[in-house]
Amino acid sequence: MSKIDPKRRGALKSVVCLPTYNERENVERIVRALAQRGISVLVIDDNSPDGTGELANCLAAELESVEVLHRERKEGLGPAYLAGFRHALANGADLVLEMDADLSHDPADVERLIEATRDADVVLGSRYVNGGSIANWGRTRRFVSAGGSFYARLLLGVRIRDLTGGFKCYRREVLETLDLDAVTSRGYAFQIETTYRALRAGFRVVEIPIAFADRQHGGSKMSRKIVLEAMWRVPALRLRALIGRLQQRPRERGIAKPVAPPTSAAASAPRNRP
Numbered sequence: 001m002s003k004i005d006p007k008r009r010g011a012l013k014s015v016v017c018l019p020t021y022n023e024r025e026n027v028e029r030i031v032r033a034l035a036q037r038g039i040s041v042l043v044i045d046d047n048s049p050d051g052t053g054e055l056a057n058c059l060a061a062e063l064e065s066v067e068v069l070h071r072e073r074k075e076g077l078g079p080a081y082l083a084g085f086r087h088a089l090a091n092g093a094d095l096v097l098e099m100d101a102d103l104s105h106d107p108a109d110v111e112r113l114i115e116a117t118r119d120a121d122v123v124l125g126s127r128y129v130n131g132g133s134i135a136n137w138g139r140t141r142r143f144v145s146a147g148g149s150f151y152a153r154l155l156l157g158v159r160i161r162d163l164t165g166g167f168k169c170y171r172r173e174v175l176e177t178l179d180l181d182a183v184t185s186r187g188y189a190f191q192i193e194t195t196y197r198a199l200r201a202g203f204r205v206v207e208i209p210i211a212f213a214d215r216q217h218g219g220s221k222m223s224r225k226i227v228l229e230a231m232w233r234v235p236a237l238r239l240r241a242l243i244g245r246l247q248q249r250p251r252e253r254g255i256a257k258p259v260a261p262p263t264s265a266a267a268s269a270p271r272n273r274p
């Protein structure tokens, strides 16, 4: 982890990426709550049929700290976030945050996440560490969420408690280092994949407790497809990491041991490999 110069900290540019799909009843409240705190917002709307995108445009016209990115169609929160990350990086953000647009995440916690990047490269707002909580979720929803995090934690062999949450803060260097083009997850798996990639790249990931509350308006976009995607993506991520490590080893051996110069016979022998 490279330390940020303390003198630069005050001038750090941060932006909250807010993916929206049919969040008409929520988008204004969350955007205003963030703007009032002086936090820059990038709404990423996937052409919501309920007019969320147009409402976001009005907010952007009124509030200087608000921008909107319009995408043609709904492709899941993963691709929406990736578009947001690229835009934020291109515009010079030092810290890039993820947050749900349905007010499940408390705008008052954004500063805590930002502050925690003093000692971390990625900060996760966590429901499953001491002090974290969930309000108003039924038993099934709790089971899917907690079970999903436990499953991913076990299969990936990591210590993170909340792998599926969507309240996160990345230091710019993390997003620049991760190969964003290679991130293909669309639903909750996106949260698992990005955190796992950051850990594997050697970044420091910390969890801070948050109080999560179920949405009051609009509907969840969680679906069976999203849950199934997370179920198969997790072992696939681990497998890919293992294969990557195995492929790396022979190369490391090759670098460590100087290769003897070929004899003239070997050098002129026909090669079998392409």
Ligand SMILES: Nc1nc2c(ncn2[C@@H]2O[C@H](COP(=O)(O)OP(=O)(O)O)[C@@H](O)[C@H]2O)c(=O)[nH]1
Binding pocket: 018, 019, 020, 021, 022, 023, 044, 045, 046, 074, 075, 076, 077, 080, 099, 100, 101, 102, 104, 166, 219, 220, 221, 222
């Ligand atoms: N742009 C975009 N946003 C999405 C999409 N799917 C979900 N979201 C947003 O992602 C956030 C989390 O989704 P939500 O339905 O609340 O998931 P839940 O909290 O797990 O029930 C919300 O702000 C959604 O509007 C999508 O396909 N495109």
Ligand SMILES: [Mg+2]
Binding pocket: 100, 102, 104, 215, 220
């Ligand atoms: Mg939600």
